[in-house]
Amino acid sequence: MTEPALSEAERKMQFLYALRSKGVTDARVLGAMEKVDRGPFVKGIFAQRAYEDMPLPIVCGQTISQPSVVGLMTQALEISPRDKVLEIGTGSGYQAAILSKLARRVYTIDRHRRLVVEARAVFDELKMTNITALVADGSFGLAEQAPFDRIIVTAAAEDPPGPLLAQLKEGGIMVLPVGQSDAVQHLIRVRKTAEGLEYDEMRAVRFVPLLEGLGKDG
Template identity: 70%
Template sequence: MVDPENTMQLLLALRRNGVTDARTLDAIESIDRGIFVRGTFANRAYDDTPLPIPCGQTISQPSVVGLMTQALEVGPRDKVLEVGTGSGYQAAILARLARRVYTVDRHRSLVREARERFEAIGLTNVTAFTADGSRGLPDQAPFDRILVAAAAEDPPGPLLAQLRIGGIMVVPVGQSDAVQSLIKVVRTEAGYEYDELRSVRFVPLLEGLARE
C-alpha cells in the first residue's frame, strides 16, 4: 500500500530536481519506497536522500533514481537489464515501465530479499539473479535498455556489447572514491554516443560474487 502523503512530498522533491517525465513520475508514485527501507532508517524512507542497506550498499537517492529512469526512456515493449539490484527499488520502478526486467547483484542476500519484495507487491515481470553484474547477462542479451547502479572507471565493454542497436545505457563513470559522472550511452549503427548528465556518487562496480 503506497503511503500517499509521504509519496506526494517525495514527488514534489523529484520535480524540483529535474524529474519531469510523466511516465517516470507515475512509476515512482506507484512504488512505495517504504517497503524497501527497513530498520534504523525506516523513518527516512521518503526523504530525497541515499540510505544505507545491508552488505555495505545503498538505496539510491530518489531524485537520482528518477533522473536515471527518465534518461533511460523505457518503452512498454522494452527488455531491461539492471546491474546492482540492491534493495530492489530501482528494478521495481523499471518493472512498471518495461515489458521485462532482469536485475543482477553479487550479493545473494540482497537478491533474496529483493525477490521477496517483488512478490509482496505483485511484480511478475522482474527476475533477479545472483551474478557478476560487470559481465551482464549474455544469455538474455541483447537488451533494449541497461541501467548500471554502480560506478565503473569506464562503461563496461561486456555491457555495451549486450546493448541492442538503438538501445540506451545509463551508467555512473569515475573513480569510486570521487564524484562520478552519470553517462547516457546510445548504441548506433556506427558505434556509441555519450552524453554526460550530472555528477553522482555510487558504490563501485566490483567483479565476482560476494560471500553473502
C-alpha cells in the same frame, strides 16, 4: 510541540514535488514512482526516512539511491512498454521495481545473494511478476538474455564495461555512473547507433564501485 504527522496523500505530494524540483519531469516515470512505495525497500532504523530524498544504507555495505537520482536515471533510459531492461546492482530492489512499471521485462543482477533474496521477497509481496532477480557478477552482464533494449548500472565503473556495451541492442540506451570510486563520478548516457556509441554526460554523482566476482555471501 511536535508537528502533526503528514497524511499519506500529503507525503506522496511532497515526494513527487521533490522529484520534479530535481528535474524528474517525465509523466510515466513520475507515475511509476508514485505507484511504487519506497517503504518496503528500506529496512530497520532507516525505515522512517524512506520518503526523504536521500540515499540510505542497506545490508552488505550497499546503499539505496536517493529517489531523485533513481528518477533521473530512469528518465534518461527513455523506456518504452515493450522494452527488455537489464539492471546491474539490484541493491534493495527499488530501482528494479520502478523499471517494472515501465518495461515489459526486467532482469536485475547483484553479486550479493542476501540482497537478491530480500529483493525477490519484496517483489513477490508486491506481485511484481515481470522481474527476474539473479545472483551473478554484473560486470559480465547476462549474455543468455541479450540483447537488451536498455541497461542501467547502479555502481560506478572506470569505463562502461565492454560486455554490457556488447549486450546493448542497436538503438538501445545504457545509463551508468563512471569514474574512480573515491573521486567525482559522472552519470552518463550511452546510445548505441549504427555508426557507433554516443555519450552524454548528465551530472556528478556518488555510487558504490562496480566490483567483479560474487560477494562473500554469493
